[in-house]
Amino acid sequence: MTSVTHTRAQEIRHRRRLTAETRDSLRELGIQLALLNHHVVARLELKDVDLDCFNLIERHGPLNPSALARRAGLHPATMTGILDRLERGGWVARDRDPADRRSVLVRALPDRNADLMRLYSGMSGAMNKLLAGYNDTELNLIVDFLRRTANAGRNAADELAQN
Numbered sequence: 001m002t003s004v005t006h007t008r009a010q011e012i013r014h015r016r017r018l019t020a021e022t023r024d025s026l027r028e029l030g031i032q033l034a035l036l037n038h039h040v041v042a043r044l045e046l047k048d049v050d051l052d053c054f055n056l057i058e059r060h061g062p063l064n065p066s067a068l069a070r071r072a073g074l075h076p077a078t079m080t081g082i083l084d085r086l087e088r089g090g091w092v093a094r095d096r097d098p099a100d101r102r103s104v105l106v107r108a109l110p111d112r113n114a115d116l117m118r119l120y121s122g123m124s125g126a127m128n129k130l131l132a133g134y135n136d137t138e139l140n141l142i143v144d145f146l147r148r149t150a151n152a153g154r155n156a157a158d159e160l161a162q163n
Helices: 003-044 048-060 065-072 076-088 110-119 121-132 136-162
Strands: 092-097 100-108
Touching (some): 003 048, 003 110, 048 076, 065 076, 076 092, 110 121
Antiparallel strands (some): 092 100
16 A cells, blocks of 8 residues: 555545544534423423424514424424413414414514523533634634534425425
């Protein structure tokens, strides 16, 4: 084996190792965020799926219940129970859609955000310290990677939901 071939083989092994470490780190991140969310919902007396739906409403809302069910990958009947719990807890409101008075839109209410911020404050503070160690170029790379990763996850979820 020539030194060029040997060097190329080392580069390939190194690249595979970095790719595997990246995937492993993303999997571990997903696990840790799920555990954090589990602790948060326990304190708020919600279910994990309730927080997931609230986050979808807050990020993409207002949404009608059918659109929310599709985004969350849930049956519409399941969504009714989730929305009932969120509404009782003061997390969301259901309003008539001004474009179609027969339809309902669900919107997030800001009143409970302080509860969420308090429970996520440890993670938020840790992230602020972590991100302070990166320069703007590195942060742009991280943001790009995370956006692309989120899009890949959304596309994979959409594909599974259609099959």
